[in-house]
Amino acid sequence: MLFLDLLGKFLTSMGFSAFTWQQGVMIIISGVLIYLALKRGFEPLLLVPIAFGMLLANLPLAGLMEPPVYKAVTDPLTGEHTHHLREMGGLLYYLYQGVKLGIYPPLIFLGVGAMTDFGPLIADPKSILLGAAAQFGIFATFLGALLLDFTPGLTFTIKEAASIGIIGGADGPTAIYLTSRLAPHLLGPIAVAAYSYMALVPMIQPPIMKALTTRKEREVVMGQLREVTRTEKIIFPVLVTVVVSLVVPAAAPLIGMLMLGNLFREAVFMQPVLNRLLKTSSNELINIVTILLGVTVGATANGRLFLQAKTLSIICLGLAAFCVGTASGVLFGKLMNVLSGGKVNPLIGSAGVSAVPMAARVSQAVGQQYNPSNHLLMHAMGSNVAGVIGSAIAAGVFIAMLG
Amino acid sequence: MDTIAKLNTGLIITVLGMGIVFCALIFLSLVLKSMEIISRNRHARAGETGRVNGTVAGPRAARRDDTELVAVIIAGVMSMGEEGKSLTVRSITRAADGAPVWGRAGRGDQMANRL
Numbered sequence: 171m172l173f174l175d176l177l178g179k180f181l182t183s184m185g186f187s188a189f190t191w192q193q194g195v196m197i198i199i200s201g202v203l204i205y206l207a208l209k210r211g212f213e214p215l216l217l218v219p220i221a222f223g224m225l226l227a228n229l230p231l232a233g234l235m236e237p238p239v240y241k242a243v244t245d246p247l248t249g250e251h252t253h254h255l256r257e258m259g260g261l262l263y264y265l266y267q268g269v270k271l272g273i274y275p276p277l278i279f280l281g282v283g284a285m286t287d288f289g290p291l292i293a294d295p296k297s298i299l300l301g302a303a304a305q306f307g308i309f310a311t312f313l314g315a316l317l318l319d320f321t322p323g324l325t326f327t328i329k330e331a332a333s334i335g336i337i338g339g340a341d342g343p344t345a346i347y348l349t350s351r352l353a354p355h356l357l358g359p360i361a362v363a364a365y366s367y368m369a370l371v372p373m374i375q376p377p378i379m380k381a382l383t384t385r386k387e388r389e390v391v392m393g394q395l396r397e398v399t400r401t402e403k404i405i406f407p408v409l410v411t412v413v414v415s416l417v418v419p420a421a422a423p424l425i426g427m428l429m430l431g432n433l434f435r436e437a438v439f440m441q442p443v444l445n446r447l448l449k450t451s452s453n454e455l456i457n458i459v460t461i462l463l464g465v466t467v468g469a470t471a472n473g474r475l476f477l478q479a480k481t482l483s484i485i486c487l488g489l490a491a492f493c494v495g496t497a498s499g500v501l502f503g504k505l506m507n508v509l510s511g512g513k514v515n516p517l518i519g520s521a522g523v524s525a526v527p528m529a530a531r532v533s534q535a536v537g538q539q540y541n542p543s544n545h546l547l548m549h550a551m552g553s554n555v556a557g558v559i560g561s562a563i564a565a566g567v568f569i570a571m572l573g
Numbered sequence: 574m575d576t577i578a579k580l581n582t583g584l585i586i587t588v589l590g591m592g593i594v595f596c597a598l599i600f601l602s603l604v605l606k607s608m609e610i611i612s613r614n615r616h617a618r619a620g621e622t623g624r625v626n627g628t629v630a631g632p633r634a635a636r637r638d639d640t641e642l643v644a645v646i647i648a649g650v651m652s653m654g655e656e657g658k659s660l661t662v663r664s665i666t667r668a669a670d671g672a673p674v675w676g677r678a679g680r681g682d683q684m685a686n687r688l
Contacts (some may be wrong), residue, residue: 206585232603291611292605292608295601295602295603295605295606295609296602297593298599298601298602298605299598299599299602301598302594302595302598302599305591305594306591308590309590309591310587312583312586312587313580313583313584313587316576316579316580316583319576319579319580319581320576328579328582328583331583332586359662396609399612401612402608402609402612405608406605406608409601409604409605409608410601412595412603413597413600413601413604417593417596417597417600418593418597483588524586528606556598559598559601560594560598563593563594563597563598564590564594567586567589567590567593567594568586568590571589572584572586
């Protein structure tokens with residue numbers, strides 16, 4: 171009898187006994203994402219941990235994302251109410267606190283800043299405007315999500331719509347940071363959409379760029395960028411942090427860490443000892459945080475929340491966000507071309523989305539198709555990195571108005 | 574909140590949001606432009622001061638730079654297996670750099686990483 175009791179207890183503790191069809195579908199979806207990441211090269215750095223986190227969170231009875239269970243007790247002598255821990259939370263629940271408390275995305279930005287050269291932006295400050303124009307994709311998608319109210323069953327709150335809109339910034343850490351603040355239950359689909367579309371930038375952008383520009387515009391050769399002094403490169407991160415944080419304090423965690431990383435990079439020639447911090451922030455630290463962020467964000471995609479009509483609409487709106495962002499950047503580039511007397515190639519406008527450096531490389535590649543001696547990369551990098559700052563400001567605006 | 578009220582709020586946030594993003598980045602670009610002007614003026618003034626003081630200092634400074642340059646080039650040539658040979662540098666001429674832009678950028682990146 172004891173044998174049967176123990177066997178029965180073990181059988182009911184197996185995952186098979188509590189397996190639901192939603193968990194099965196999510197495990198299949200995570201398999202597809204792993205395939206896309208490994209075989210097709212879709213942003214494997216983030217998509218592999220996200221997909222695996224999704225797999226782990228949908229394993230029945232594993233409880234990796236379960237919160238701790240407390241028991242309320244009353245002290246018989248004093249009558250005081252306290253909580254005693256009855257059951258520990260799951261591994262990924264505790265690791266997820268870095269996302270919930272807004273720690274991981276700024277640390278990723280620290281590494282991004284340490285690896286980014288803002289020289290092209292400093293050399294040509296007007297390329298910042300292209301970074302601003304491309305952020306229209308964020309707000310257009312935000313409105314698009316609200317317009318879905320007219321479709322039955324696809325109602326988003328304003329906070330959810332803002333979280334969906336930020337996909338248009340093409341900036342993973344910013345999207346995760348904003349969504350964890352405004353609509354944490356949508357983290358899974360928004361992260362998957364953001365990173366999948368970032369990987370598809372070379373496919374999404376060129377048709378839009380070609381449709382909105384003339385051949386003559388695509389062949390415009392831009393002048394050589396001036397040389398930027400090291401002093402300017404050191405002053406830049408401090409300046410940007412102060413200016414942006416005064417305008418939008420809610421963007422300070424993202425912009426501050428981005429610029430701290432950049433300061434390490436640019437100041438290392440003056441104080442070589444900073445090379446230790448530079449190496450750590452651009453290697454070990456960003457790699458560790460990437461793993462923790464990816465796995466825990468993926469783990470928020472449990473079947474009950476993910477498998478809804480809303481998720482499909484988020485995926486579609488995410489694509490619209492990228493397209494509108496690209497289009498608005500190119501159209502603003504055309505305007506700048508007219509106002510500058512033909513000196514600005516509109517193709518660099520598409521690099522205003524923050525997918526660094528992929529979007530800049532796409533501008534270079536499309537420009538060279540029409541003029542093989544045209545080198546737009548550095549100019550496009552200016553608007554590309556401006557887009558990173560622009561999307562962080564847009565996220566700060568949403569947090570300030572809706573948080 | 575009903576649909577029309579949400580759309581109204583959304584439109585206001587869109588207009589304000591884009592306006593704030595543009596204003597913040599325009600302000601930033603103006604600050605960067607003024608930083609460029611200040612930096613250019615400082616270099617121009619440093620150049621003029623150098624020229625004013627330069628009749629004695631200028632040639633001496635140029636000679637010092639050439640000596641260092643010659644020492645670096647000889648060290649580079651020696652490191653290519655020419656130790657023990659006696660070398661006389663008669664002239665130094667900058668060769669045309671036929672490397673493509675990306676090649677130059679990559680070379681600069683590698684040098685910066687070594688520092």
